[in-house]
Amino acid sequence: MDALEMKETVLFQQLLNHKKRLIVPMTIFFILFYFSLPFFIWFFPEWIYKGRDSSFIPWWWLFAFFQLVVTWILGWVYWCKAKKHDELIEDLKQGKDL
Numbered sequence: 001m002d003a004l005e006m007k008e009t010v011l012f013q014q015l016l017n018h019k020k021r022l023i024v025p026m027t028i029f030f031i032l033f034y035f036s037l038p039f040f041i042w043f044f045p046e047w048i049y050k051g052r053d054s055s056f057i058p059w060w061w062l063f064a065f066f067q068l069v070v071t072w073i074l075g076w077v078y079w080c081k082a083k084k085h086d087e088l089i090e091d092l093k094q095g096k097d098l
Contacts, residue, residue, distance in 0.1 A: 011092050018088065022081050026074055033070060037063050 040048045041060060048060045 015085070015088055015092060019085060022078070022085075026078065030071075030074060034067065037067065 037060065040063070048063075049058055
């Protein structure tokens with residue numbers, strides 16, 4: 001393996017590490033956040049079904065709506081970071097350092 005191939009391999013590994021640092025924490029957060037609503041409904045039904053003190057809306061309705069918001073935010077963050085990864089891939093194709 002010559003020096004150019006070694007450099008490309010190192011750059012590619014750096015790119016994969018960048019992607020892992022983005023995808024793994026986001027996936028873990030999403031799975032924990034997504035399954036927390038069924039967890040709370042199963043283990044704390046008296047708390048989750050009860051309305052808030054100042055309104056008639058139960059907590060699980062608010063949490064379910066917030067899940068939609070968080071999903072959109074995570075999608076937007078991933079989209080922004082994916083654009084950066086696309087730029088890094090183009091740099092890698094052109095032989096630039098990351």
